[in-house]
Amino acid sequence: MANEILRCNVCHRASNEVRNLIAAPLKQGGEVLICDRCNGEIAEAMEAENRHRQKATVKEEPLRKPREIKAFLDQHVIAQERAKQDVAVAVYNHFKRRDRARAAKIEKAEGVEIQKSNIMLLGPSGTGKTELFRAIARMLKVPFYVADATRLTQAGYVGDDVESMLQGLLQAANGDPEKAQWGIIFIDEFDKLARKSGRGASGYRDVSGEGVQQSLLKLIEGSMVPVPRGMGKGGTVITIGADGTAKPSLDMLDTTNVLFVCAGSFDGIQETVDRRINKSSRLGFGANESTKRKLDLTDVYSAITEEDILDFGIIPELLGRLPVRTSTLPLTDTDMVRVLTEPKHSIIKQFRALFAYDNIDLVFTDDALLEIGRLAKSRPTGARALRSIVEDLLRPYSFDAPSDATIASITVTADVVKGEKAAEVTRRPLIVVTPAEATG
Numbered sequence: 001m002a003n004e005i006l007r008c009n010v011c012h013r014a015s016n017e018v019r020n021l022i023a024a025p026l027k028q029g030g031e032v033l034i035c036d037r038c039n040g041e042i043a044e045a046m047e048a049e050n051r052h053r054q055k056a057t058v059k060e061e062p063l064r065k066p067r068e069i070k071a072f073l074d075q076h077v078i079a080q081e082r083a084k085q086d087v088a089v090a091v092y093n094h095f096k097r098r099d100r101a102r103a104a105k106i107e108k109a110e111g112v113e114i115q116k117s118n119i120m121l122l123g124p125s126g127t128g129k130t131e132l133f134r135a136i137a138r139m140l141k142v143p144f145y146v147a148d149a150t151r152l153t154q155a156g157y158v159g160d161d162v163e164s165m166l167q168g169l170l171q172a173a174n175g176d177p178e179k180a181q182w183g184i185i186f187i188d189e190f191d192k193l194a195r196k197s198g199r200g201a202s203g204y205r206d207v208s209g210e211g212v213q214q215s216l217l218k219l220i221e222g223s224m225v226p227v228p229r230g231m232g233k234g235g236t237v238i239t240i241g242a243d244g245t246a247k248p249s250l251d252m253l254d255t256t257n258v259l260f261v262c263a264g265s266f267d268g269i270q271e272t273v274d275r276r277i278n279k280s281s282r283l284g285f286g287a288n289e290s291t292k293r294k295l296d297l298t299d300v301y302s303a304i305t306e307e308d309i310l311d312f313g314i315i316p317e318l319l320g321r322l323p324v325r326t327s328t329l330p331l332t333d334t335d336m337v338r339v340l341t342e343p344k345h346s347i348i349k350q351f352r353a354l355f356a357y358d359n360i361d362l363v364f365t366d367d368a369l370l371e372i373g374r375l376a377k378s379r380p381t382g383a384r385a386l387r388s389i390v391e392d393l394l395r396p397y398s399f400d401a402p403s404d405a406t407i408a409s410i411t412v413t414a415d416v417v418k419g420e421k422a423a424e425v426t427r428r429p430l431i432v433v434t435p436a437e438a439t440g
């Protein structure tokens, strides 16, 4: 017995292969041997598991009232008064339910169950749809995941199946399923899932569109979905079963309280709305071609009804699960100017900061800003165009100016924006530095 080799009961390494073996007495008698390495690993795993649990008890942000939510949105999103109000109310009502005790009491007293209010957000490209919800998620400090509907496929086909969105959300929640349960999933380009030929088309299922709409139904309504744990940290947590096989630990993610926002520009819905409105007005007395109302984009997005969305090719079951419907509207050229200058991290502020880094004061005159606004307005990408317009304008200066220490300021006027003049550059006197001083 004297020269029996002692081994770690966990990894089976012999005592001469490890630094030390710790003997822990067992209650039923005898002892268990654990090496320093296994001991360390166990402690680390415990620590990680504890952290995992603790995160669930992180204090929630107190819920702001719709007016306060709107005021917060005003700092980040220009115009879109109607959409900001609608979203503020929907978000308030949704997160109200997070106070489970209070919500349950009220639901019992009133004899109703308050269902979540998933949101359908329509609006032309570059009008602030995504920005609106980025702001909401930042305010509420809830995990936020933006999915691209065009990449989604039905389970079993090449591409991301709809459940991959939950992995994304879990990742945004640092792997914490408790937090993820109250997160926001923003499905962008939602309109691209429309059935190819609208409501009329039937008899075939198209994988890319209607199939995905079908598979979204359960998820949006609320279901338990298994997702691998540890997505946020790169690795997956593995559990060793009684039979010795390793399995990834799964977190069950309940989507009942995940807020789904389905957003899209619904390009082409103009015709549907036009047809409907002009059809109904033709029924009136004296209606003829000349009384046909010409709808602009603002009219169209303000007038969209459930019928129009169904006609566009969204299936009724899915539309029914998106009870809150609101639209962002095209930005006017003065809105564009405000987008350029007002938000906390506005484009102009950012470029001024970039030039300030090289001691250059970058100035845009009011006329110049308006001209940029007009130019952006003439493009189909909404406020998205602003950045590239400003980039293009500054291109000649962004490259050379940093190497020219004499430049004190660069002023962009309307003529510069129109391409008729170069920007006005003022210079400071050159201070000659001797090589000795320069290398200091």
Ligand SMILES: Nc1ncnc2c1ncn2[C@@H]1O[C@H](COP(=O)(O)OP(=O)(O)OP(=O)(O)O)[C@@H](O)[C@H]1O
Pocket: 076, 077, 078, 079, 080, 123, 124, 125, 126, 127, 128, 129, 130, 131, 132, 188, 264, 265, 328, 331, 339, 343, 383, 384
């Ligand atoms: N109303 C707005 N207020 C402030 N910034 C805006 C507004 N609209 C757009 N922007 C700016 O323009 C860019 C694009 O906006 P956003 O991503 O919200 O557009 P979108 O409506 O989601 O368009 P798309 O349909 O193309 O996805 C963002 O950088 C955002 O900061």
Ligand SMILES: [Mg+2]
Pocket: 129, 130, 131, 188
């Ligand atoms: Mg977007």
